[in-house]
Amino acid sequence: MSLFVIGYYTLILAASCLAAYFNKRSAFLLLFSLTLVSFVLGIIGGVGALKFVVVVAGLIALSAMVSYAFREFLITLSPTGVAKELRTAPLTAAFGMFVIFTYAIAGIFAPLIAPHGEAAVISGAFAPADENMLLGADQLGRDMFSRLVFGARNSVGLALTATLMAFFLGATAGLLAAVKGGWFDQAMGRFADVIMSIPSLIFALLMLSIFGPTIPVIIVAVAIIYAPRVFRLTRAVAGNVVVMDYIEAAKLRGEGTGYLIRREVLPNSMAPLIAEFGLEFCFVFLLVAGLSFLGLGIQPPTADWGSMVRENATLISFGDITPLIPAAAIALLTVGVNFVVDWMLHRSSGLKE
Amino acid sequence: MGDIAKLIGKRLGLGLVILLIISIIIFFMVELLPGDVAQAVLGQGATPENLAAMRKQMGLDQPAVVRYFGWLAGALTLDFGNSIVTGKAVMSIIGERFMNTLFLASYAAVIAVPISIILGVIVALLRNSIFDRVANVVTLTSISSPEFFLAYILILYFSIKWGMFPSNAKISDGMSFADLLWRTFLPALTLVLVVVAHMMRMTRASIIALLASPYIEMARLKGTPPWKVIVKHALPNAWAPIINVVALNLAYLITGVVLVEVVFVYPGIGQALVDAVSKRDFPVVQASCLIFAATYILLNLAADVGAILTNPRLRHPK
């Protein structure tokens, strides 16, 4: 038995016992379950599996530290009101904020960060990584890393624009429907029902097949698909506000629809709407990535994560993980946004109780 | 019982109307093409003679409304016309593929539904414990990953590194059932991973909402043992939310299958659809979209009918 295995079990058992001794119930449960799982893993997968566990644990610890530091950083920088809110953020949410922050930087300063041009062919196809190319070259000999950085701008930018548009349409219609009620509310509701009964990916494919896969078409298609979902939620959230007596008081005062929405309804539905924006962004981002992966998204030579996966997919069969990196980039951002949204939803539901 | 029949009838009628509207959308969206279908298919360089011949062949000389009803009548008998790329009947292209897709989706569903409901209930009962939190993070990560990411990771490990399952899910008629299951295991597993995460979260949420109801507290305060609270008091009321969760996720499976089919080169309707989209083979696109939408609506309909049938307030009217 190698020293590593002995050390591994000693450490994890010691940690479990310490947790138990100091009455940290949940830490103990977690550590001890890990111990039990490790026994099984060790038998089935051997040392390799245990090393994998260690690497994963190390990664989690590292991201926890980064998240903790980033949260403290944000707390120090923000005004007291915001800082108080931030203090309630769990580490997962801080991690999410850190990811969003990193992606934003990468996207905004892409030309400065990327060592090579977006479409510059600098070496042979699938050239391995060297000191010039951090992640090697893609199927045409372009620098993977640079394309990844530009991808942050293109893929995220497209998803963000589409989400903003869907949100603008959906939220406006939702607020109007809630405040106005009557036939407008009914008609919009029915319309949303119909659009929502077509699966989103299928609807997108239908529209792209007809109008061709160009960026404006993708944005409009996504906006049409997701606006009804935003409408539903906004209508529900605003519906809870509209029944309040202060809305009746404002209506009886003779206030116009604009004032009602702006001053009375919107300030009271902001929190769930922001959370919903994050959620919708995730859906849109995954849909757009799926379309690109199918070759129906942003067209080459523009760098885009979904199409990068597809273009380099053949490498997988040689056991090379390079094509997984853009896919992981997509997953990471979605996870990050979801973590932040999860915290926000938890907060807004907690306030209701 | 009359009320229930009326409600279900109403719901079925609504489903039918929505399906009809969707068929209209699918059909007339093609009409929005700049130029017309023939132009779009043949491209800018087409000669006027070719265009005219194409239009004639596709019946474009008739008004759109007439063609719509012709198309709809055909669709009712599963005749969607001919492909404009290969000239073969649309049904011959997608008919068998649709069965394959159904097979893959059911394969995934059979594994995913029991696992996720059981896990969802367990996590709901252990809510706010460390396991609940870990499950939350894991499921969030899983639903945040694109299907193709999960699919390639599975291929990398199960197929290339460990050689346990094939990465190419080619199937043919003569295969034994076991062989079929083995060949399609990785695509099914990909779908399972995504759907389980979704379904677990939804099950957890609906069970927690249920356990917060006053009648559950009342049952506890009557001294009813915990297992009986779950079985006798929670379960009879949990059917509606659970049916809903299952139907929603089956519907999700139906679309998730498109990407997975492409990754694993599985001969399903999703792959045919993607193919037709890039070749602008409109009859195939329209037919596949209608089939997908119909399946989706049918599942939602089934969920609503299930919810109505298991609602005690409706089952025993005043």
Next chain:
Amino acid sequence: MTKKKDVLLKIRNLRIEGYSNEHWVDIIKGVDLTLHRGEVMGLIGESGAGKSTIGAGAMGYARDGTRISEGSSVEFDGMELTTATESERRALRGNRIAYVAQSAAASFNPAHKIIDQHTEAPLHYRLQKRMEAQEDAMQLYEKLRLPHPHEIGFRYPHQVSGGQLQRAMTAMAMSCRPDLIIFDEPTTALDVTTQIEVLAAIRDIVDEYNTAAIYITHDLAVVAQMADTIKVLLKGEEVEEAPTEEMLDNPKEDYTKSLWAVRSFESPQRQRPKGEVPLISLQHIDAAYTAGPKILDDVSFDIYAGMTVAVVGESGSGKSTAARVITGLLPPQKGEVLFKGEPFTPDYRNRTKDELRQCQMIYQSADTSLNPKVRISEIIGRPAQFYSGLKGAALKNRVDELLDLIELEPALYYNRYPPELSGGQKQRIGIARALAAEPTFIICDEVTSALDQLVAEGILRLLDRLQNELNLAYMFITHDLATVRSIADEVVVMQQGKVVEQGPKDEMFQPPHHPYTDLLLSSVPEMDPNWLTTLLEERGVDNVGDAAAAKIAT
């Protein structure tokens, strides 16, 4: 009577914590309680006082998100519940300690028949066979005066009315003949006339089986009828405890005195001015919500300038709908509203600014009537700006003036948000918002019913003062007769969308009445502990509540 001296439940230093915002906070801060066999104790206090949490704690039960702190002691018949195992505690519940919840409709499982839920505990504890248990249930239903006692149990909960369901739940609590029943606000959700039946039923059955009970309520008059001793709670702590009579006659603590304070305020009754047209006049109004049944049926009454008309009735009587017709939220199907003798535009959307200004509203719940995200200055300032076009310094002066008028210090409240204020202050802001429009007529919808007695009286005094200063007319929607006595000039009684009786206040409080007015007046609980007994003797047990209301309606 020696049995009565046995201690059944002894709670010492009960502390219960609740989890909120990632912290455990004390909800109950060390309460003691001693209950003897057959004794009924009333727990009384405002919402948030922790009454209900103590009730659950008495069963050794902590709701989700709460826990009983260490060092607390709950001793039931010699058995310490806080240290007992879960299964030991569970063996008491339903068997020796039973619970009656506030909302019977939500607390019965919709999936099972009432009688099956009733017999669950006796069958579980093997006290009775199924048939015996059902037989016993029917007897209990009969004792609790439920209609059709032999078949009502075989219905599902949603097939039975609220008042009946509440009695069925009391019967269910009785199924194992427990030593102690916890009643958690059992009549709060019910109308006054229905409440009486339930109160009478609960009292009889508790008496008959000599069951001890903890009766939790916020209604003093109710607790006076039910309890032998009363314990007053405030924010998780005990204020005082005494036998009912003593507590009513001679409360010691200031807080208790403020609860008990009888409305001393009574505005002198005004008379209709002769020869003047009424400010608001409802003329044969019929109204209904879209495609629904008629909510108002030929309703007519007048309100004169500077006078207060109280509209009383139970839920569903149409009193709030009448207000909606006047404000224009619900245009009538037939008839019309006259303002100073001229037709008042039926739909508020078509009214001119001046018409809208004339008629303002003050709502029951200050929490839902003030936008929590808007500053006080804007809440009050907006109508002044909107109707009178005031801006800048003039607007600020007007807001200050209004804050002065409602007796709040302008500098302190100008920039605050509603959630930072107390219930009474919020209600005052609501009044100021109505006044800012410079109306002639204000609809007050249950404005005092969510407030403590003392605060409520302050609001009534304020409203009366404003009425005299500004010559306002009020329409007071209320179910509280004490409020009617103190502020009304005229009274309108409504039942099922019809005006049953109307006239000056002094006449309304003198017989003879319309039978419904009589039923309504007599059903409102009074502080006198013998009120229920006397009433039941006078009217007879079968002539109260739904039964009596049904007789009148036909």
